[in-house]
Amino acid sequence: MPRPTLEDIFAEPDEFGLLNVTLRAASSRPSADGGAAIMRDVTGFFQRTGRLPDADADDHEEMRLGTIWSRMSATASEAMRNEDHLGLLTRSVQKREPSWRDDPDGDEIPDSLDDILGDDEFGIDDDVFSLRHVTPSAERLVPDHRAEFTPCRDFANFQALFDDMQAALDAGDRVATRIEKRAIIEPLEGDFFIRNGLLAYIAEKGEMTMRGGARDHRLRVIFSNGTESDPLMSSFRKSLNDDKTARVVQRPGMGPLDPEFDADRLDLTGTIYVARTLSTDPALAADRAILHKIGVTSQDVSRRVADARNDPTFLLAPVEVVATFELKNLSRAKVEALLHRFFMAARPAQLFITDRFGKKIRPQEWFYVLPDHVSQAAALIRDGQLHLYRYDVSQQKIVLK
Incomplete structure (x- = not known):
């Protein structure tokens, strides 16, 4: 059964008379002394401060007095006029500063956002709306390589x-x-x-x-x-x-x-590649000669590295492929895992980059090794002897265990 609408609810008989509510009119009865006491309080306030009480004041007592005064001074009684020795009622009827409590005039209500921003009172400089030193969205993250057939x-x-x-x-x-x-x-x-x-x-x-x-x-x-x-x-x-x-x-x-x-997975033969970063970051450029990425891929290596500048795996910078080694009848995934584990001691502990979202990323495929080291390791894998050797970081060479 569909839920009743608000109109359906109010259309039902009001059995208990819940909707028979009579609003009590606001009291317009003047105070017992005709407002003379308020007039004396305002006079005392004016003598102390030199101004009339403000209904928008932060001080609670001034705000209360100012609210009462703004209401009663508009229709001042005879008793108030008799107590007005300083002519404060005359001051009150003069144009006062607008308050946030006042309802705006019809011509003051803007019709659109353009009317608001076009108001000279804001003093908005046109330069605020001009973006500088910002890459256009059409050029942001444009890939160097697209996945085509x-x-x-x-x-x-x-x-x-x-x-x-x-x-x-x-x-x-x-x-x-x-x-x-x-x-x-x-x-x-x-x-x-x-x-x-x-x-x-x-x-x-x-x-x-x-x-x-x-x-x-x-x-x-x-x-x-x-x-x-x-x-x-x-x-x-x-x-x-x-x-x-x-x-x-x-x-x-x-x-x-x-x-x-x-059963459907093929152990594809692939290519081991060693890449050197071309990043202009001073921290990375200083280690460019010895910091290399070791990867294994079954596709063309040039396609694999084509979008390097947008890929955090490649340190968000173009790379130069400095060496490749073909695999023959060896599992690509297993070879990559073996190489990364073999050179684990040469993995930089503090290497990270910050992407455009401010998030730190720590690539795990970069090592302080030379292409010759990777070549030797690849040959040992091919001969089934890698387990007999280890990479000595202090000597920067592959040695027998």
């Missing part, structure tokens, strides 16, 4: 995966469910989606970064038509929410602990 050079590595997934969907062995509106989607490596009628495979999820104060990742998405793209996770999530036909393919198994849960 490009041919996937190693699509042969994914062809069988797409064929098997399409066959499983056709046979009903795998289920694609609709993405709820405004659903929070967290893509993982190995996830399949259907976007714009194409199967989309999450081949790589880059290291975590902070964009606009929110956690984000750069993805490598392979499509069943042989193209790929590398959007930010937030952008990919938005594209799924905007596509009414988008679907997520449910993973096999009962959950992350089930061995079949990661």
